[in-house]
Amino acid sequence: MLFIDNNRKRIELIKLSLLICLSLTVFACKTTPELPLSLNSIQFVDQSMKESLETINASLSQTDAGNLSLNMLMRNNAKSAVSFELNVNWYNSNFIATESASAWQRVTLQPKETHIFQNHSTNQNSSHYIVNIRRGGI
């Protein structure tokens, strides 16, 4: 009788431990902060530009120096000319910045005009990018 009681207690203890573990796991998953940005993405500082400016086929290739070259096609879909600036932040796969952000490059596009944006990394540890686009001017 005593043996059965002890066994039941042990099973209940295991059950309780499992439940605690499960709740802790669920809690941990819930509290892990979600990053507002993702690697290899294009961020519009001015959201209103998203409608007029189309970004097509952003791709990475290797330069002769072993660094990365980012190429991206851009098209102005608005009915008027648009001026904007772009810069690139380079990261490794752990989302750690590997070099200084590039300077802002200014581009003006007429309606339906396209432009190939290009930027090179300067560090061989750079493997991912985030492009920022903001409205040109003051």
Place this chain on the structure above:
Amino acid sequence: MKKKILSIILLSTVLSACNSTSSPHASGLQTKYIDPTRESASSGIGIESNDVIGMADEMVRSILNDSMISTLDTPPRVVVDETNFTLDGNARINRKLITTRLRNGLSRAAKGKMVFVARHGQAAIMKERALKAEGLVDTGTIRQTKAVAGVDFKLMGSILTNDERHANGTTSRYHFINFELIDMELGVIIWSDAYEFKKTGVDDVVYR
């Protein structure tokens, strides 16, 4: 009564503190920081901070991704200063601003792939070497060399402009800023790139 006096003193102290932090400059305009990467509010047609930052960054990325420079077995010794960087046109800009920013950007990003020779500090270097040679100071802790570093490559370039005056009183200025790295032994150009832009506006901004 005492409490009242204390409260009045406290209130006046707080008020005077608030007042003194928000007082404007004598001219009536408050000093404020502005983003140097943005276009200037003055809208002049000359080279401005955003142009200098942009062109220096582009040249740094271009030099460090050049196949000829990046495949050298030994890091080349390079001089980047304003001595062979000429101003040929109407632009008014401190050339040192461009070459210093370029040197600074290159030395931060090169990470040992290039060695920068400090010819701009040659006089101070020679003075220190003379003191060491005379035995007035010791030899330092790292090394002693027969001579200072010779140079493999030197930055040369020019700022070229072309102005157009329009009937409505505005002026357009086209800037072509050429950068070259010259092999100082063989005398050939090993890398070249340029930054160009055109601005239109009323030419009434004074650049100093």
